[in-house]
Amino acid sequence: MTILDRSFYSRSPVTVARELVGKTLVRTLADGQLLQGIIVETEAYGGAKDPASHAYRGISKRNAAMFGKAGHAYVYFTYGFHHCLNFVTRKQGEASAVLIRAVEPTSGLETMSKLRNKSHPKDLTTGPGKLCQALAIDRKLNGIDITQQESVIHVLDDGATFDIKSTPRIGIRNAKDRKWRFFAIGNQFVSKR
DNA sequence: CTCTGGATTAGCT
């Protein structure tokens, strides 16, 4: 069980997105409670050259975290309801990130159910907005370092491997030729479209 | 300053 450090995140978002599938996401709440899940679906977003990326039009107040150091969180709010969790990749200023789209909950299910007001495990973390609600993630966590053991969000490698498939990203109109969505084949917690 | 639409979801038809 090793924590993923800055060198892991300092590579291309496509590589990081593919390798994050199967890793364990750990969220530590204010009261010390641990919520955990296996990452089963991710998407890579580039910087200035990726028209689908928030960073495409340059830095702004909203996307500033993407331009920071690798291994930090980029959390944004969309559709007036939902938060999405991303991990910043590459070097500072290169603005790329990996969106966490779904996880398979493994620990703290009861608390997740309360946060989501849903009882079935498959209603908890099977989408980017749902996962943030289940793990109590909002913009207060934007920009935090995720490479430390004591970080309220961090990722562990427990050696598990999955068969992975790649497809175009969901909800994106342009750049459909880039198959930058990765997910664990056959996993029940991959978001379904 | 105002307007538009989105890296979504739930609930109803």
Add this chain to the structure above:
DNA sequence: GCTAATCCAGAGC
């Protein structure tokens, strides 16, 4: 399948 819910960054004036 369709659409309402509802915030805010970015674009255009």
